[in-house]
Amino acid sequence: MERKPPPFPDSEEQEAHSEKAEEESGDDDDDDDDDGGEDIFTGNDLFSEEGSYPGVQEPSVDNQHASNGLRSDDDEQDLFAEARVELSLDRSSTKGIREVTRSSPSAPDISYKSSTSKMSFEKPEEEESNDKFELNIAVTHPEKVGDGMNAYMVYKVSTQTTLPMFKSRAFSVRRRFSDFLGLFEKLSEKHAQNGYIVPLPPEKSVVGMTKVKVGKEDTSSTEFVEKRRAALERYLHRVVSHQNLLQDPDVREFLEKDELPRAVSTQTLSGAGFLKMINKASDAVNKMTIKMNESDNWFEEKLQEVENEEQQLRKLHAVVDALVNHRKDLCGNTAVFAKSMAMLGNSEDNTALSRALSQLAEVEDKMEQLHQEQASNDFFIFAELLADYVRLLGGVRNCFDQRIKTWQRWQDAQSTLQKKREVEAKLLWANKPDKLQQAKDEITEWEAKVTQYERDFERICATVRKEVLRFEKEKSNDFKVHIIKYLESLLVSQQRLIKYWEAFLPEAKAIS
């Protein structure tokens, strides 16, 4: 792969090589079409945990060899911290979302929703240099490719950036849904086991995609595509706003490379599948936790908080969903009422009254529009925000589980070492010099592992702490940005409503 020299040449290339090796191993198989043939349970249920998920590699003790390369990644972390370009997250996510323009899900033409997001990577004020780098990513132009059940949607992913690690300043690629899932899988493989919170992509949906494939051109499939497009965009924003993930060459490749090799195990990979995996892993981990002696309550408490929050957000999501539906009802009723009023106005003999009634019908029509837009805002601003965070919290939980696994690995190594030492002692007693040497070698080997795993554990503790703090900050800002956006839209709506009433009043007064 050709690359422009990235900002940190030595470490970067080393990392690149090891990761490259990993990638190639996974991409050979052929996978079928994107969403077809997957588990039938996912459907539209946001948090269905029924997805089958056999192929995921749980980052485990077996990956020791692969992790060699990754460890160097961890070493790089320290270098990153001293980097001249500090990728600060607060303003980025703020701006990123503020400038996204939403479109009504009922709009028939969705071929080029332009939702751009600006992300400026600025330095926090304490730092000395004033470098600012920009990264804007947009996911637009959903297009259907192919026919029938083999069809799939392709999205245009456009990037504008001043970051030197990219080959050019503005470029775009076409990606399909499974490509996004593939990106997630790669990132998750590499980073989750180090305690990083890897953002989750949107859910697969058989029902939604089938409608699109079959060619149904109704509002529900339009809505579905728009919902997915927006979710994919938010997903990418979250990925690049994480400084470690942005540096991952897979991310760069995803944004830049013209043709990506088809992602394989995403056939059954989905947000729901991932959640299921997390839950399975959690169960296994729960058995371990009992043994783990926490010197610091922080982790236990935090995990509890995270679990509670996840439950709460699910509940809230259901409530917001109900709100969205009621608003749609209001829309429908308003439209029907407006029609009746128009007919009444037409039949009215008294001229002034007739005109006023017809005006009224128009006002009601405009109000229906407002309701429609508001329903869309309710949905995209709130419901999807809550849904995203439920998924993200699942990712956070996974972090904690990874930490415990790491601890377990260290403990297991220690007990293995102990056993080796006992073997050595026995051999010494039995006086078998040839086997003794082997025993000594093994002890050395395991001593090194114990040291390594202990370091790993300490490192992951530190990472998890940092990640959780970063996540909390980001969450606060995210929610703040969204509530502001929501209020702004409410205010705009309200002001338009005031204008309509002001315009109608003289008509009503003119009746005689």
Add this chain to the structure above:
Amino acid sequence: MNRSGKTADTMEGSGLTISASSIKVNEATLDEDTLVFSITSQKLSNGMGVCVCRTYEDFEWLQQSLFAPDEPDLHGVIFPPLPAKLIMSPQSQINNKTLKQLGFLALGDCCRTYCEALELYLQQVALHPILSKNKALETLLTNTESPGKQRAKKGIFNRLSQVMEEKRKESHKDVDDFFQNERDNNSNMTALTKVTTERFLDVVLAEQRLSVASKHLSSSIQLWVNQEDSANAAFSKICLKTSKVFETIKRNFEKTAENNISTLGLGLDLQSRYQEAEKEMLFRRTCKLVELEAANKNTERAKANKKGIMEEVRNVLEKQFDGMSSMARQEVGRFHQSRVALLRTALVSWCEQQLNTATEIAALYSEHLEACQKLPEE
């Protein structure tokens, strides 16, 4: 019939000692399972207040007393429509049957809308040039004892038009273009108004549901924040703000629905019922016409000895019909004037109230927005 009642209050020789515009149906209280309405009014002469308590049966008695069968001209009057009886369930909840029957009148706090409808009814009767002279109104408004115990005569309010064999008379062709037009228009408008009113009711019900859902969301968020012991103070603050925002959204829907009910809802409902009343009157006249035409035929066919009697019968009917028609003509003119005025009032106050609410809510949203923007960034 106009509500402001500026000049129509005092009627020379009207016999009604009460000022029409002062009539108020203040509130309804539940006495066991009967609704009791408190009605206040003022004497024209000295402005002294009168207060009485009446039940629905008293109103029914009034309505039936207004009609005198031996006054044929009265048949041409469009009688102010009395709302149907409101049945309150013990928990004072609106059930679907009541909603279907009364529509907008079933909504609103503590039967407020229903009381207003009754109030309008009394005012309409008091303002009617002929009906206001009926002693029954005075009795209802001022007597210490409630009059409803007397079993009223059956009168004309048997909904003749609902009797099947009478129905075909409805389409009987008229001899007078004015009335034929009026009947056709009325038929059309009655149907349209009814449908429009029902659809407006659906809108209001949806608004009420949204109000409840918003409140639910607001409370859920608040409950969560109160329970959670999170170290993330910034996040808690944002959630609380969000909760307040949804509280305002709930207020918006609540007030909008209230405004809808008390102005346009009530107005449309009254229009609908008044149009039905006009329909009744026109139908009575049409029936009389059918009778008259039958009498004419009988007269023509009658043998010489019977002819005289037939003629007399026919003449009586003719006189009745003519008297009724001229009254009807007046009433129709009056009806159109007042219905336009009523609707105008409803539309203007609807618009003004909604405008007020919208402005108030916009100010609240602004406040919230400012507060949220002031929240420190992490």
